[in-house]
Amino acid sequence: MAAENPKDLKYSKEHEWARVSGGSAVIGITHFAQDSLGDIVYVSIPGVGSNVRQFQKMGEVESVKAVSDLFSPLSGKVVERNEELLKNPETLNKAPFGGGWLIKVHLSDPAEIDNLMDAEAYDRHTADGH
Amino acid sequence: MSSGSTVLLRTRLYDAHVKSGAKLVPFAGWEMPVSYPQGIIAEVTSVRTGAGMFDVSHMGRLRVTGHGAVSFLGTVCSANVAGIRPGRSRYHLICNEAGGIIDDAIVYRLDDEECLLVVNAGNKKAVLEWMLPRAQKMGGVSITDTSSDFAMIAVQGPDAVGTVDRISNGGGSRIRPFQIGTIEVAGASMLAGRTGYTGEDGFEVMPASGVAIRVWDRLIAEGVMPCGLGARDVCRLEAGLMLHGVDMTVENNPYEAGLERFLYLDSPGYIAAEALRQIRDQGTRRTIAGFRVLERAIARHGYQVFQGESVVGVVTSGTHSPTLDADIGMGYFDRAFASPGTKLSIDVRGRRVSAEIVSLPFYARARA
Numbered sequence: 001m002a003a004e005n006p007k008d009l010k011y012s013k014e015h016e017w018a019r020v021s022g023g024s025a026v027i028g029i030t031h032f033a034q035d036s037l038g039d040i041v042y043v044s045i046p047g048v049g050s051n052v053r054q055f056q057k058m059g060e061v062e063s064v065k066a067v068s069d070l071f072s073p074l075s076g077k078v079v080e081r082n083e084e085l086l087k088n089p090e091t092l093n094k095a096p097f098g099g100g101w102l103i104k105v106h107l108s109d110p111a112e113i114d115n116l117m118d119a120e121a122y123d124r125h126t127a128d129g130h
Numbered sequence: 131m132s133s134g135s136t137v138l139l140r141t142r143l144y145d146a147h148v149k150s151g152a153k154l155v156p157f158a159g160w161e162m163p164v165s166y167p168q169g170i171i172a173e174v175t176s177v178r179t180g181a182g183m184f185d186v187s188h189m190g191r192l193r194v195t196g197h198g199a200v201s202f203l204g205t206v207c208s209a210n211v212a213g214i215r216p217g218r219s220r221y222h223l224i225c226n227e228a229g230g231i232i233d234d235a236i237v238y239r240l241d242d243e244e245c246l247l248v249v250n251a252g253n254k255k256a257v258l259e260w261m262l263p264r265a266q267k268m269g270g271v272s273i274t275d276t277s278s279d280f281a282m283i284a285v286q287g288p289d290a291v292g293t294v295d296r297i298s299n300g301g302g303s304r305i306r307p308f309q310i311g312t313i314e315v316a317g318a319s320m321l322a323g324r325t326g327y328t329g330e331d332g333f334e335v336m337p338a339s340g341v342a343i344r345v346w347d348r349l350i351a352e353g354v355m356p357c358g359l360g361a362r363d364v365c366r367l368e369a370g371l372m373l374h375g376v377d378m379t380v381e382n383n384p385y386e387a388g389l390e391r392f393l394y395l396d397s398p399g400y401i402a403a404e405a406l407r408q409i410r411d412q413g414t415r416r417t418i419a420g421f422r423v424l425e426r427a428i429a430r431h432g433y434q435v436f437q438g439e440s441v442v443g444v445v446t447s448g449t450h451s452p453t454l455d456a457d458i459g460m461g462y463f464d465r466a467f468a469s470p471g472t473k474l475s476i477d478v479r480g481r482r483v484s485a486e487i488v489s490l491p492f493y494a495r496a497r498a
Contacts (some may be wrong), residue, residue, distance in 0.1 A: 038164075039171045040151075041450045042426055060479075062428055063169045064450050065360050067479070094170070129235065 003031040006097055010113055011122035012055070012073040017097065020113060025074050029061065029092065032126045035115060037063040040092045043085055045070065045102050050078050059102070060086045061092065070102070074112050080104035091097040135430030141187035142281045142342040150324040150356055158252035160188040163358040164394040165349075169453045173361035174368075177328050178453050181287040182357040183349055186334065187342070191277045192247040192261075198270025204397030205268070205382050206261055207237055207247075208384065210405075211396065214239040219323055221306050222392050223384050224249070224257055226318070229405035230380040231387065233257050238310045238323055246310075246321070248282075248334075250374050256287060264401075271389030273381045277429065285334045286365070288495070290332035294322065297348045302333060316344045320385055327381050329369025337490075367458060370420060370491030376431060377418065377460060388416040388463065416443070419468040420490040421476075423448075423457035435461060435473045436482070442467040444475075445476065451492060459490045 009017040016031035018025040021029040034040065052058040052072035059070040081103045085091055092100040099122060147154065150161035163185065167174065176182040187250040203211040209222035219238040223231050233253035236433040249257045256461065265271045267290055285294055294302030294313070301313035302322065310323040313335070320337040337345045352357070362375070372378055378387045384406065395403045423429055428448050435443035448459030467474060472487040 039169045039452075042428070062450075064364060064452070065164070067428070067430070 004126045005119040007119045010116035014071045016073040018073045024106045026101050026104050031096050034093050034096045039064050040089045046078050048078050075109050076105035076107040078103050079106050142339045143185045146346050149412045165358040165360045166356050170360040173357035174364045174452050176355035177287045181289040181293050181354045183354045184284040184362050186284050186355050187281040188251040188457045190249040194245045195273045196271040202271040205399040210394040216241050217309050224404035229383040231378050234374050279337045286326045286328040286330045286332035293352045294333050328365035361426050363448050368493040383409050385409050388418040416462045417468050419463050420460045420488050421485045422488050425477045427461050428457050434477045442462045
């Protein structure tokens with residue numbers, strides 16, 4: 001059942017991922033995160049034009065069971081957000097690494113990428129149930 | 131997770147849960163499934179449209195026997211136990227001398243001198259501590275904790291009775307709602323109460339521990355979906371049923387908890403009678419009520435409820451109801467603000483969302 005963590009992504013301890021390309025990054029939450037939350041019913045994410053900061057709260061994701069804060073893995077300005085996801089939050093459960101992406105950010109400090117884990121390190125981070 | 135020292139109890143169905151890929155969580159000292167891979171929403175849907183089942187073997191099952199059993203239970207339970215005919219059951223409250231709710235429970239009258247009391251897992255110790263010295267003093271009654279002798283599987287949903295009939299050679303439908311009887315499943319006989327905690331028809335089947343897995347597997351083979359504590363919480367809240375420890379505690383009395391219809395104060399020697407009469411005559415400032423959130427947000431346990439700038443209530447339970455596609459909950463409200471139609475606002479993590487008091491239950495099954 002455990003879905004593979006894609007090798008081309010960077011990961012945070014708080015279970016967000018970033019797909020960096022050029023000066024921007026698409027951000028989402030991992031399979032591990034959606035699986036821990038269970039059925040997701042609401043997603044609250046920042047609008048286009050707002051700024052997010054690395055490891056700071058940027059929104060909330062709420063499942064039947066519980067509500068969790070979302071933390072941005074990187075700093076920057078939001079240039080796109082997944083409007084479809086707001087209408088169909090269950091996409092986060094079905095495709096956390098694909099159609100369940102949250103926002104696209106124009107990075108203000110690409111060096112922050114070094115603060116994130118690669119897939120192998122993230123595998124180890126989640127192996128003991130964190 | 132770091133707290134490694136607590137030993138959690140496991141039910142006889144633990145291996146079956148692991149095999150099904152259940153997510154297990156600590157609950158009242160037990161390691162219990164909170165959900166299975168299909169997820170809480172699919173589990174709730176199975177209970178509402180087909181049949182789902184819950185392992186509720188963690189609940190306390192106290193067997194109360196002896197020539198004094200029924201009169202003893204009359205002194206500690208809010209039900210008219212003497213008036214329950216053998217083979218029937220009643221939901222009621224176990225209150226202390228001050229009228230505080232120690233637990234809510236179901237008493238099944240098995241025979242003239244034998245009752246089965248089903249209590250919440252987390253309250254079993256408190257119930258026993260309350261009852262044992264009083265039983266000893268009264269005499270003629272013995273209380274045996276049989277919780278580990280039997281599993282308990284709640285099979286619930288519109289197809290539950292038909293499914294139990296198929297595995298028990300028609301034994302299920304011979305037991306009418308709120309009755310308890312014996313059925314034969316997989317070569318073993320066991321008690322089955324036609325009761326539950328979901329708002330649906332169904333049974334709570336009590337196989338001996340040794341055959342529990344066999345019964346569970348028979349039900350799986352019949353297409354019954356295993357459901358966890360998450361779905362159980364959604365189902366009971368949709369049905370307007372309260373959860374002790376969440377919606378009421380020993381600090382609450384049955385009148386403010388809206389449970390006065392489960393009180394019978396005239397059993398000889400009923401310990402809580404005087405306090406309860408006093409509370410009834412004085413009236414209570416607040417009362418439990420249901421609400422619907424009018425925006426997309428879940429109001430959860432402990433969130434404060436406002437009318438303008440005044441706090442007029444507190445949420446005790448809240449969830450997203452997949453059956454109604456609505457955000458629902460219950461809580462305690464000052465009586466002036468507890469009537470259906472009253473508009474209020476709830477502080478959801480710093481954001482005020484609007485809500486409306488509605489009558490309970492949120493969901494009631496269609497009855498034939």
